[in-house]
Amino acid sequence: MSIKTVIINLDRAKDRLAFQKLQFSKLGLEFERLSADCPSHQENYERFKDSWERPMSFCEIAVFFNHKKAWEMVEARGEPMMILEDDAYLSTDVLTLLDNISRLDHIDFLSLEARGKNQRKLVARQPTTKIDDVNITRLYQGRSGLAGYILWPPGAKKLLKAVQSGKIGIVDKFINAEYSLNAYQVEPAPLIQLDRCQHYGLPCPLHTASYISSQGKKHVKGIATLRFKCRRIAGQVKILVNEIMNRHRAVKRPINISGSFN
Numbered sequence: 001m002s003i004k005t006v007i008i009n010l011d012r013a014k015d016r017l018a019f020q021k022l023q024f025s026k027l028g029l030e031f032e033r034l035s036a037d038c039p040s041h042q043e044n045y046e047r048f049k050d051s052w053e054r055p056m057s058f059c060e061i062a063v064f065f066n067h068k069k070a071w072e073m074v075e076a077r078g079e080p081m082m083i084l085e086d087d088a089y090l091s092t093d094v095l096t097l098l099d100n101i102s103r104l105d106h107i108d109f110l111s112l113e114a115r116g117k118n119q120r121k122l123v124a125r126q127p128t129t130k131i132d133d134v135n136i137t138r139l140y141q142g143r144s145g146l147a148g149y150i151l152w153p154p155g156a157k158k159l160l161k162a163v164q165s166g167k168i169g170i171v172d173k174f175i176n177a178e179y180s181l182n183a184y185q186v187e188p189a190p191l192i193q194l195d196r197c198q199h200y201g202l203p204c205p206l207h208t209a210s211y212i213s214s215q216g217k218k219h220v221k222g223i224a225t226l227r228f229k230c231r232r233i234a235g236q237v238k239i240l241v242n243e244i245m246n247r248h249r250a251v252k253r254p255i256n257i258s259g260s261f262n
Contacts, residue, residue, distance in 0.1 A: 003098045003150065005031040006073060008066045009086040016086035019194075019206045023090060026262065029098075031084070034073075036066045050224070052169040053232040064171045067146065068163060074156040081151060082112075087194045087208050088147040091258035093134060094190040100131045101150070108155030108182040109175070111139055112148040114189035114255035116199045119144065122243060122252045123185050139185040140246045141239065144172040148191040155181055177235065179242060188258040202261055 005024075009017050017033070024031050041062040049056050056064075070083045080101065094112070104110070111121075121142030127135035151159075158180050168174065175181070197204035243252070 003080055003082050003101050004077075005029065005082040005084060006034050006070050007031050007084045007086055007088075008034050008036050008063075008070065010036040013086055015206060016208065020084075020086055020088075023205075027090065027092065027095060029095075034066065034070060036062065038062070038065070038069075041065060048168050051166075052173075053235050054228050056170065060170055061168070064168055064174065067171045068160070071151060071156040071159050074151050075153055075160060078153050080153070082148065083146075083151055084148045084191075085146065085193075087206075088113075089192050089194050089197065089205070089261065090148070091190040091260040092262065093188065093258040093260050096132050097134055097186060097190060103131065104129070104136060104184075106182060107136075107184050108152050108158060109139075109184070110136070110150040111183065111185045112150065112189060112191040113145050114187075114192060114196075114257045115145045116196060117254045120252045120254055121185060122246060122250050123187075123255075124250050127187075128184065133188075134190075135187045137185050137187060138250070139183040140250050141176065141242055141252075144176055145193070146172045146175065147193040173235075177238060179238075185255060188256045190258045190260075192257060192261075200257060 007017075007020055009020070013036075020031065041058065044065050045056075045058045045061045048061055049058075067083065070081070074081050074083075082098070097112075119142065122140040123142075124138035124140070127137040129136045159175065159178060162174075162178055169177070192200065192202075194204060194206055194208045195210070
């Protein structure tokens with residue numbers, strides 16, 4: 001099975017697009033660009049800005065709906081796709097994974113990313129399967145960081161169904177809270193974000209700044225403060241319950257990265 005790739009990219013982020021074109025050319029792969037600029041983002045912002053555990057910024061909501069567009073592509077085409085943000089840095093190990101993806105079944109979501117020692121993921125104690133030297137391990141918690149993942153149509157349906165029920169959120173937290181997903185982790189991870197290069201002692205091919213973290217936070221007062229606090233507590237309780245339920249078969253630890261980043 002040949003896995004197609006879609007990369008989410010802002011029109012103004014021409015340096016990131018140029019980096020991806022060079023990276024994919026070296027890997028011998030192709031990708032489809034999904035524009036991150038959409039007139040509906042403003043409407044979505046006004047409608048959903050107060051719908052999560054804290055007020056969401058315009059960029060956070062735009063990112064969510066950009067990923068949603070990619071999920072819709074997966075559902076419409078009926079085949080898995082690799083979904084990347086434009087600051088995704090790939091190792092050559094991803095080629096082996098993509099060449100053997102047909103061996104993976106009953107998977108909804110496959111995380112390709114690691115984000116350093118400070119991010120510990122709750123993963124099964126033993127891998128489910130192995131592709132050459134790459135482990136595919138059940139992922140129970142810790143899907144934060146969405147620079148790159150592979151999504152199957154059943155997973156896309158589950159995520160879109162959650163959106164249709166009125167749920168949205170910071171996109172990686174949203175996916176993390178969707179426990180109906182059959183989620184897995186690739187290790188060693190063949191993908192990091194460009195801003196993680198220094199953490200891993202790798203030369204950075206392109207220095208980037210986050211378009212999200214630069215956004216100012218909205219101050220909340222009155223009854224809205226209590227509403228957001230209750231949502232945060234409910235979200236933390238769900239995480240705790242999930243960890244307790246899977247403690248006997250999983251361990252919380254950092255994910256190792258590939259040694260094949262060029």
